[in-house]
Amino acid sequence: MTKVRFSLNGEVAEVEVEPRELLLDTLRDRLAMTGAHAGCEQGSCGACTVLVDGCGVRSCLMFTVQVGGSEVRTIEGVGSPGSLHPIQQALSTHHGLQCGFCTPGMVLTALELFETDPHPSRDRIEEWMSGNLCRCTGYVNIVKALEAVAGTAEEQL
Amino acid sequence: MKPPRFDYVAAGSVGEATEALASAEDSRVLAGGQSLVPLMNLRLARPSLLVDVNHLGALSGFESHNGTLRFGAMCRHRFLETDPDVRQKAPIFAEVAELIGHVGIRNRGTLGGSLAHADPVAELPALLVALEGRVIVASTGSERAIPAAELFAGPFTTGLEPDELLTTVEVPAHRDGDGGAFSEFVRRHGDFATAGVAVILHRDGFGACEQVRVAGCGLGPTPMDLSAAGDFLRGESSLTDGAAEELGRRVAAAADPPGDVHGSKDYRRELAAVLAADAVRRAWARAGSAGGA
Numbered sequence: 001m002t003k004v005r006f007s008l009n010g011e012v013a014e015v016e017v018e019p020r021e022l023l024l025d026t027l028r029d030r031l032a033m034t035g036a037h038a039g040c041e042q043g044s045c046g047a048c049t050v051l052v053d054g055c056g057v058r059s060c061l062m063f064t065v066q067v068g069g070s071e072v073r074t075i076e077g078v079g080s081p082g083s084l085h086p087i088q089q090a091l092s093t094h095h096g097l098q099c100g101f102c103t104p105g106m107v108l109t110a111l112e113l114f115e116t117d118p119h120p121s122r123d124r125i126e127e128w129m130s131g132n133l134c135r136c137t138g139y140v141n142i143v144k145a146l147e148a149v150a151g152t153a154e155e156q157l
Numbered sequence: 158m159k160p161p162r163f164d165y166v167a168a169g170s171v172g173e174a175t176e177a178l179a180s181a182e183d184s185r186v187l188a189g190g191q192s193l194v195p196l197m198n199l200r201l202a203r204p205s206l207l208v209d210v211n212h213l214g215a216l217s218g219f220e221s222h223n224g225t226l227r228f229g230a231m232c233r234h235r236f237l238e239t240d241p242d243v244r245q246k247a248p249i250f251a252e253v254a255e256l257i258g259h260v261g262i263r264n265r266g267t268l269g270g271s272l273a274h275a276d277p278v279a280e281l282p283a284l285l286v287a288l289e290g291r292v293i294v295a296s297t298g299s300e301r302a303i304p305a306a307e308l309f310a311g312p313f314t315t316g317l318e319p320d321e322l323l324t325t326v327e328v329p330a331h332r333d334g335d336g337g338a339f340s341e342f343v344r345r346h347g348d349f350a351t352a353g354v355a356v357i358l359h360r361d362g363f364g365a366c367e368q369v370r371v372a373g374c375g376l377g378p379t380p381m382d383l384s385a386a387g388d389f390l391r392g393e394s395s396l397t398d399g400a401a402e403e404l405g406r407r408v409a410a411a412a413d414p415p416g417d418v419h420g421s422k423d424y425r426r427e428l429a430a431v432l433a434a435d436a437v438r439r440a441w442a443r444a445g446s447a448g449g450a
Contacts, residue, residue: 002165019165019207022198041158042195046261055235055264061194062265063187065165066209109261130346131259 004068009077017064024048024059035075035104046132049105050074056112075104096145098136160197167209175297179320181206188270191262228326230269249337253280259347269323277312278349283380287355287372290328294321309379334360336444340436352428356436360444365394376412383411396441405430
């Protein structure tokens, strides 16, 4: 077992894990961050996306022992039920989610996009989000929501 | 899905990494993990020891030195795609990196990892063959270079020994008159390519073609060197539509693609012809302009 310390949504997290434990499982089973969703568990769907040091990564393809000293951000660290992040608000307003399974990964992936480029074009949004699968919406309303965010002032983010 | 148990070493130096690799049977290097970890989750790979090289900052640089471009093996695809220095000095790497997977994959996946994994449909191995590059590999106390032509032994198989670590990737630096392009076909954006063709060519000061290099992915068990198909272009100072299509026909004839559920052999040959014609047109235009690729 290895002790691993990292920052989780701004607070210190410390766990003792076997090397084979995936970050996704540590987040869900030990740290109650169940917003990271276990979809395909082989890197295809993007539902388990979290930010590690600001970069969107598949948490099913990283071992927890690899994130020692890193900053990990999950959906629990983005907005709150009473005060949604602009990306979350836009997805709600534009009906960019139905069952919600893919939504945390979508939000975190979009968060990295807007931090890289506050006003992405529609093409850029579509390319950037293409690694996150959604089986409900047909994507149209997700893209619409993110276009709305792209059109708003960057200080809102 | 949980990977089988393994021991883990986070290497602090290349020496530590190679020592660790030699210390166990079935040891594997953990680079970006975007191919290895899915295989472990599916229990198709069961290494006994993972040697994590993600902390080796010395392996993530890019430099131009004496006519050679040198990439650290841990250059991530996203770095190749966005780094201004790479985009200026090695634009073909940026063009190819953008074709790989999705941003979440490119944030982790690495150049050296892709080459060592040697997936026959991967883009970067084909690019290395087209550019006549080479890799530097380290083992305990020694180092050797492997030219691209000798690196890829079969599907998912390279000439690397189990205790060797791929540390550096070298390709010739861009000269005036060089131009390159990579064309591929994918069913869905970000998927593995059904087929892809890289064309790298050089035109002399009068615009005449001096050299044509062609390599393909998805067209054989390894990234295939199809350069002989372009020999007829040498000495030509313009590229007609007929010549671009002729290159396509020759590439298709030389390719040895697999037939599977994603496309038959003949279908992939047709693709190879179209992709080669497209790539040579773009490479030709770039070779004739400042900047090239």
